[in-house]
């Protein structure tokens with residue numbers, strides 16, 4: 001049995017980048033790639049790619065900017081209440097609903 005990995009980041013979250021060239025930047029999670037343990041974050045880890053006409057459907061030759069996936073361990077959720085990157089945990093409500101919460105202030109996030 002392989003262990004189930006729970007990621008604490010999901011699509012649409014506002015996160016802060018903890019490491020790398022975009023360290024300190026805050027942005028929104030565009031996509032989570034669970035198999036890779038990575039996420040694509042808006043305007044974070046942007047790489048320039050040179051394109052030739054016809055390659056991967058490119059209509060124009062030139063340079064395009066591509067958001068490269070960043071490892072989830074390098075991201076932290078920004079708590080709207082604390083207004084900073086925080087650790088999160090999970091807990092269950094009385095009706096059994098699983099919710100994520102900020103370990104700093106206790107707010108559901």
Ligand SMILES: [Zn+2]
Pocket residue numbers: 079080081082083086102103104105106107
């Ligand atoms: Zn908080």
